[in-house]
Amino acid sequence: MEQKLGKNQQFFIVTLRVLIGWHLLYEGVAKLYNPSWTAKGYLLSAEGPFGAIFTYMAKSDFLLQLIDVVNVWGLMLAGLALILGLFDKYAAILGALLTFSYYLAHPPLVGTESVPGEGNVIFVNKNLIEAVALGLLSVFPSGHIIGLNRFIVWRRKKMVLDN
Amino acid sequence: MNKMSDQDKKGISRRDILKGLATAPVLGAFWWSASAKGDHDTEIKKGILNELDIKAMNPPTTGSMKGDVIKLGIIGAGGRGIHLMRTAGYATPQWLDDMKENARKNPNDTRLKSFLEQEDLNVRFTAVCDVFDVHMERAYGAAETDDNKPIRYVDYQDLLADPNVDAVIIATPDHTHAPIALDAVRAGKHVYVEKCMTHKIGETLELEEAVNNSSVVFQVGHQHRxxxxxxxxxxxxxxxxxxxxxxxxxxxxxxxxxxxxxxxxxxxxxxxxxxxxxxxxxxxxxxxxxxxxxxxxxxxxxxxxxxxxxxxxxxxxxxxxxxxxxxxxxxxxxxxxxxxxxxxxxxxxxxxxxxxxxxxxxxxxxxxxxxxxxxxxxxxxxxxxxxxxxxxxxxxxxxxxxxxxxxxxxxxxxxxxxxxxxxxxxxxxxxxxxxxxxxxxxxxxxxxxxxxxxxxxxxxxxxxVDSAFLHIREWLSCIRHGGTPSCxxxxxxxxxxxxxxxxxxxxxxxxxxxxxxxxxxxxxxxxxxxxxxxxxxxxxxxxxxxx
The missing domain is CATH 3.30.360.10 (Dihydrodipicolinate Reductase; domain 2)
Known part of the structure; x- marks a missing residue:
């Protein structure tokens, strides 16, 4: 069952959830409204131990189209759900998978090239931190406290009661 | 099962509604921010693009390659000549083998694939000319097909006298570009000549006059056009x-x-x-x-x-x-x-x-x-x-x-x-x-x-696309449909x-x-x-x- 959280814990967990949700939603929306956006460049320039897998994906038209769609809609859905606190546990898992895959495609290793605008990073970058923060949100879901999940929880309880 | 409170039994409370919808207004703020940014970026981009109004240009479409086969002669089958033959659709067996091997070793090497997918220009090489036996045989190997056995010429004059040649590609050393091109124009053959078009000044002006007084389609090999x-x-x-x-x-x-x-x-x-x-x-x-x-x-x-x-x-x-x-x-x-x-x-x-x-x-x-x-x-x-x-x-x-x-x-x-x-x-x-x-x-x-x-x-x-391909295609299109090539x-x-x-x-x-x-x-x-x-x-x- 859902954890009990203290007031301060609630505040920061929910704030983190909404802020990350905002970020993911805008990443998705910006891609949706940029008709020339594609993950191709990011994938083709992938580096590190999994670089070849990402490069392979970019070269298949079918996979690339799928990846583009999954990215845009995955980011928007996860972002929206996190902001609203609806199925936020699953949204956090989806977001964590997406951001972790961005990390794996361009991990800031000793010998890899840094992605423009990333700042100074080694091994740990913002993608990794966001992925882990989303992991945290998935094990501390808060939609049932502040969020639409509260209604679902209420309905479930009511149904149990009615039966 | 949790024990239900009285509140739960009664139904949804105002507190539930407030807490359930607490984060929804964030979406309104998001909507406003995203649209404001979108409008701002679009305006700037549009402002610059409208100001500059540069059109990313497509070249004028050249005509169809259907119709009669154009019969080509290659004069000078060194590195460049062989490349131009391949560009026109005829690769040496050696090159095809090498590219097969390269594509096998490196799947990213698409040169063979590009060559095979290239549009058929509807030409054939009926004559090959080179002063070096090895180059001559190489060109022959590239040009030969089941229904086309090209004629080998050591002297370009003999090739130009061949009525079975409509047009020539000249890829010889610079000092022979103009003399060969001049003779070709006089023989009524269309000319594609490599750069530098000539070696000296006098022959440049002579060639200019000859081309201007003829009906041949003349193209210099500056494919970057x-x-x-x-x-x-x-x-x-x-x-x-x-x-x-x-x-x-x-x-x-x-x-x-x-x-x-x-x-x-x-x-x-x-x-x-x-x-x-x-x-x-x-x-x-x-x-x-x-x-x-x-x-x-x-x-x-x-x-x-x-x-x-x-x-x-x-x-x-x-x-x-x-x-x-x-x-x-x-x-x-x-x-x-x-x-x-x-x-x-x-x-x-x-x-x-x-x-x-x-x-x-x-x-x-x-x-x-x-x-x-x-x-x-x-x-x-x-x-x-x-x-x-x-x-x-x-x-x-x-x-x-x-x-x-x-x-x-x-x-x-x-x-x-x-x-x-x-x-x-x-x-x-x-x-x-x-x-x-x-x-x-x-x-x-x-x-x-x-x-x-x-x-x-x-x-x-x-x-x-290999730009030399488009350059040759433009030349062939002018031969077929009229017009003047870009170079x-x-x-x-x-x-x-x-x-x-x-x-x-x-x-x-x-x-x-x-x-x-x-x-x-x-x-x-x-x-x-x-x-x-x-x-x-x-x-x-x-x-x-x-x-």
């Missing part, structure tokens, strides 16, 4: 995006032996396999030299040096964009500083061409701006990539396979946009890159040099004369003038001198023995 970024650059110039261009800077930087024409000597090249007399053609009667046969670009009697070989590329690229025509004067200097291997032609060369009457347009008061210098700077001893720059009062264009335009800090036209901070001088206000993904299969340093300059490949619908005799004449002027200035140390009224090259103080003799003169004696 098909490059998309150059066509887009033309539109930017037409719209006066750069303002008055006062200086154009072009460069060649190469740092490898092949790039300096120090090719490997062919192991089978000898007096028995080479018809040396026919190789010499109009050149003086020199003794047989394996090295001069393979590395003819190093000697003035055969080659045109940096000016004819590489300056012509840059001159024609800019002439394609600006259409500035012939310079009124040329100064050049340089030397042999990196490859003291017995060559006569310089490996470092700077050429400055003046166009005092030319202007790309102006954004300032009338009469203030007129005239332009075209600067060419080359070294075969350093490979640093210096961009091609067109420098205008309002903006600078960096031109290669992609195209970037930077506003100038003191521009008249973009003053408002600069002050408002809509554009700044360090990031391109216009960028055009027809290449949507990484260049594949470009291997040698020399090939990269050409690719970076937009000379090798161009992109159509995001797909890489015909006028452009070829301008390319050749300007490069010979550069060579003359390098060799005499004097300023060389073009007298447009008399249509002749003049060197003040040297009136009456035989300029063609100066061009081919090998005054600089080789310091290393010729192999």
């Amino acid at each position: 098909q490059t998309l970024s150059f066509l887009t650059a033309q539109d930017a110039i037409n719209k006066n995006v750069l303002g008055h261009v006062s200086l154009v800077q072009t460069n060649t930087n190469r740092n490898d032996d092949a790039g300096a024409w120090q090719y490997n000597l062919h192991p089978e090249a000898n007096e028995k396999t080479i018809d040396w007399k026919r190789f010499l053609g109009p050149a003086p009667d020199l003794p047989f030299s394996r090295e001069q046969f393979s590395r003819w670009r190093k000697w003035w009697v055969f080659g045109t040096g940096l000016s004819g070989d590489l300056l012509t590329h840059d001159f024609d690229r800019i002439n394609c964009v600006l259409k500035m025509g012939l310079p009124s004067s040329v100064m050049a200097s340089g030397g042999i500083y990196s490859h003291r291997d017995g060559r006569e032609v310089p490996d470092v060369l700077q050429v400055s061409m003046e166009f005092p009457e030319f202007s790309t347009g102006s954004s300032r008061e009338k009469g203030l701006e007129k005239g332009m210098t075209f600067l060419y700077s080359a070294t075969l001893g350093n490979g640093f990539n210096r961009g091609t720059l067109l420098m205008g009062h309002d903006a600078t264009m960096e031109l290669g396979e992609s195209l970037s335009i930077y506003a100038d800090y003191n521009s008249t036209r973009y003053k408002d946009l600069l002050e408002k901070g809509v554009i700044d001088t360090s990031t391109p206000m216009y960028g055009y890159n027809p290449q949507s993904e990484g260049v594949d299969g470009v291997t040698s340093a020399t090939a990269k040099y050409f690719a970076e300059k937009g000379l090798l490949y161009t992109y159509r619908d995001g797909k890489r 015909s005799i006028k452009e070829g004449m301008e390319e050749a004369i300007s490069s010979h002027m550069a060579t003359l200035s390098y060799k005499t140390g004097k300023q060389v003038l073009w007298d447009d009224k008399a249509r002749k090259v003049v060197i003040p103080g040297m009136e009456g001198a035989d300029l063609d003799a100066i061009i081919t003169d090998s005054k600089l004696l080789p310091e290393a023995p010729i192999v």
Whole structure:
């Protein structure tokens, strides 16, 4: 069952959830409204131990189209759900998978090239931190406290009661 | 199961509703922020693009390749000749095997795939001509099909007399371009001739007259005219995006032996396999030299040096964009500083061409701006990539396979946009890159040099296309449907004369003038001198023995 959280814990967990949700939603929306956006460049320039897998994906038209769609809609859905606190546990898992895959495609290793605008990073970058923060949100879901999940929880309880 | 509270039993409370919907207003804020940013970005982008109004250009579509087969003869089947044959659809069996092997080893190598997918130009090579047996057989192997057994000719005159040849591709050493092209035009054959179109001045004017008085379709092999970024650059110039261009800077930087024409000597090249007399053609009667046969670009009697070989590329690229025509004067200097291997032609060369009457347009008061210098700077001893720059009062264009335009800090036209901070001088206000993904299969340093300059490949619908293919296709289309190719005799004449002027200035140390009224090259103080003799003169004696 859902954890009990203290007031301060609630505040920061929910704030983190909404802020990350905002970020993911805008990443998705910006891609949706940029008709020339594609993950191709990011994938083709992938580096590190999994670089070849990402490069392979970019070269298949079918996979690339799928990846583009999954990215845009995955980011928007996860972002929206996190902001609203609806199925936020699953949204956090989806977001964590997406951001972790961005990390794996361009991990800031000793010998890899840094992605423009990333700042100074080694091994740990913002993608990794966001992925882990989303992991945290998935094990501390808060939609049932502040969020639409509260209604679902209420309905479930009511149904149990009615039966 | 949790114990239900009284509240739960009653139904949803106001507290539930508040807490359940607490974060929903964030969406409103998000909506507002995202739309505000979207509108702002669109406005800026639209503002700049409307101001510049440059159209990413597609070349005029050339006609269909259907109909009668065009029967081609290849004259000169060395490296370039074989490449052009392949471009026209006929690869040597050796090349096909090599590419199969390469594609097997490296799945990213798509050269074979591109070749096989290339459009059929509906041509066949009915005749092949070369003075070197090995090259002749190689060309024959590429041209031969089940229903086409080409005829081998050692003498190009015999090939030109063959009624079964409609058109010829000439890819011989520079010193024979004009004589062969002239004879071909007189024989009524359409001509595709490699650059530099000619070797000397007299024959250039003679060829110009002959082509103008004939009905043959004439194309000089400056294939970069098909490059998309150059066509887009033309539109930017037409719209006066750069303002008055006062200086154009072009460069060649190469740092490898092949790039300096120090090719490997062919192991089978000898007096028995080479018809040396026919190789010499109009050149003086020199003794047989394996090295001069393979590395003819190093000697003035055969080659045109940096000016004819590489300056012509840059001159024609800019002439394609600006259409500035012939310079009124040329100064050049340089030397042999990196490859003291017995060559006569310089490996470092700077050429400055003046166009005092030319202007790309102006954004300032009338009469203030007129005239332009075209600067060419080359070294075969350093490979640093210096961009091609067109420098205008309002903006600078960096031109290669992609195209970037930077506003100038003191521009008249973009003053408002600069002050408002809509554009700044360090990031391109216009960028055009027809290449949507990484260049594949470009291997040698020399090939990269050409690719970076937009000379090798161009992109159509995001797909890489060999620009030589499009250039040959344009020539064939004009043969089939009429019209004048983009690099015909006028452009070829301008390319050749300007490069010979550069060579003359390098060799005499004097300023060389073009007298447009008399249509002749003049060197003040040297009136009456035989300029063609100066061009081919090998005054600089080789310091290393010729192999």
